[in-house]
Amino acid sequence: MEAFRYDTQTCVYWGRNALKDNADKLEEFGKKAVIVTSKFVEGCPNLALEDLKDVFADLGVEYKILDDVMENPPVENIVAMYEKLEGFKPDFVFGVGGGSAMDAAKALTQYINDGPGDAYQIFFWPGKLLNNYKNMCDIPVFTIPTTAGTGSEVTGGAVLTRADKDTKESMNMWLYPEISFVDPRYLESAPLFLLDTGVIDALAHGVEGSLHKDANVMNKAISDAAFEMFAEFKDDLLNNTLTQEQFDKMSAHSMMQGVSFMQSCTTVPHGLGYPLSHYKHVCHGLACGIFLGEYLKSFKDQSLVQPIVEKCGFKDSTEFAEYVRKLTNRDVEIEVTEEELQKWTDMFMTQQTWRLEANPEKLDREDIYNLFRTSLAAYIKE
Ligand SMILES: [Fe+2]
Numbered sequence: 001m002e003a004f005r006y007d008t009q010t011c012v013y014w015g016r017n018a019l020k021d022n023a024d025k026l027e028e029f030g031k032k033a034v035i036v037t038s039k040f041v042e043g044c045p046n047l048a049l050e051d052l053k054d055v056f057a058d059l060g061v062e063y064k065i066l067d068d069v070m071e072n073p074p075v076e077n078i079v080a081m082y083e084k085l086e087g088f089k090p091d092f093v094f095g096v097g098g099g100s101a102m103d104a105a106k107a108l109t110q111y112i113n114d115g116p117g118d119a120y121q122i123f124f125w126p127g128k129l130l131n132n133y134k135n136m137c138d139i140p141v142f143t144i145p146t147t148a149g150t151g152s153e154v155t156g157g158a159v160l161t162r163a164d165k166d167t168k169e170s171m172n173m174w175l176y177p178e179i180s181f182v183d184p185r186y187l188e189s190a191p192l193f194l195l196d197t198g199v200i201d202a203l204a205h206g207v208e209g210s211l212h213k214d215a216n217v218m219n220k221a222i223s224d225a226a227f228e229m230f231a232e233f234k235d236d237l238l239n240n241t242l243t244q245e246q247f248d249k250m251s252a253h254s255m256m257q258g259v260s261f262m263q264s265c266t267t268v269p270h271g272l273g274y275p276l277s278h279y280k281h282v283c284h285g286l287a288c289g290i291f292l293g294e295y296l297k298s299f300k301d302q303s304l305v306q307p308i309v310e311k312c313g314f315k316d317s318t319e320f321a322e323y324v325r326k327l328t329n330r331d332v333e334i335e336v337t338e339e340e341l342q343k344w345t346d347m348f349m350t351q352q353t354w355r356l357e358a359n360p361e362k363l364d365r366e367d368i369y370n371l372f373r374t375s376l377a378a379y380i381k382e
Contacts, residue, residue: 035064134174212358225256
């Protein structure tokens with residue numbers, strides 16, 4: 001068997017009422033906190049924020065709420081939130097919400113720790129990723145996910161939008177949450193498109209993380225168990241007939257796929273999805289998911305992908321792709337041009353070559369262009 005690395009650093013309390021049932025675990029971290037969250041879709045209550053306010057009242061924790069996280073948070077969004085603190089120095093930071101809120105909480109924590117200063121230098125200093133995978137931050141960050149997709153509650157990365165490069169990128173520093181409180185109740189009031197984008201993002205994490213060249217026996221086992229959970233709720237997600245038990249599985253699926261892809265990484269579909277979220281404002285998960293089916297169908301050696309699609313409850317990669325297309329089609333309304341496909345292909349081939357190196361099969365420019373073309377066929381405006 002091949003040698004491998006397995007590393008996970010976040011303590012997770014998973015379950016209904018996870019936060020209130022384990023609130024005592026916060027006692028040792030201090031009495032001043034910052035809560036980073038976003039404004040929820042009209043009519044959707046931020047139940048996690050209400051729970052956290054109750055817990056802080058009981059524990060006597062003083063807090064400030066920053067609720068203006070933007071989707072795919074730009075670096076400037078983080079700096080603006082820092083300025084709103086007006087010198088308030090927290091003992092710890094809480095990210096409450098979807099991936100953008102949790103990633104923004106990680107970035108803000110790093111900026112409070114290392115700043116103020118040139119934010120681009122703090123988040124993306126030259127030299128690329130540290131390989132020690134350890135937090136280099138004295139302020140702990142905690143998370144409460146209210147969507148089931150990003151896995152940010154168990155990963156060390158934070159993806160930010162860079163104005164200087166006109167793209168999204170993970171900040172260089174790893175910052176794993178100290179504790180994540182994962183409660184499937186928060187999913188039950190989410191609008192359907194948020195469930196779709198979350199589930200498809202988590203699915204992409206599992207698929208890409210399992211097929212990555214650095215995938216290992218442990219992360220593949222975790223993903224396999226999560227794929228089997230996905231199989232149990234996928235049809236009811238499509239029909240909008242989810243039960244409490246299925247919301248539980250959706251929550252666990254996302255968290256487990258997060259643990260899995262943190263051991264390897266995402267690969268091609270995530271790279272293809274970036275321009276859709278950046279230029280067309282498609283939600284991250286849907287943007288990646290649009291490519292997932294055609295990506296699996298494009299494998300010359302289908303024996304690599306067949307075990308995955310079967311665990312997900314499909315006959316083959318064609319059936320998998322049909323399911324994903326139904327899910328993404330109902331939420332995505334965009335138009336793309338041939339010129340954009342060419343531009344995005346060139347961007348991928350210059351900025352994302354590491355994704356090609358991580359892919360189990362060799363792909364060239366024509367392959368990447370074909371993935372854009374076939375996956376976006378329904379949206380191309382001639
Ligand atoms: Fe993702």
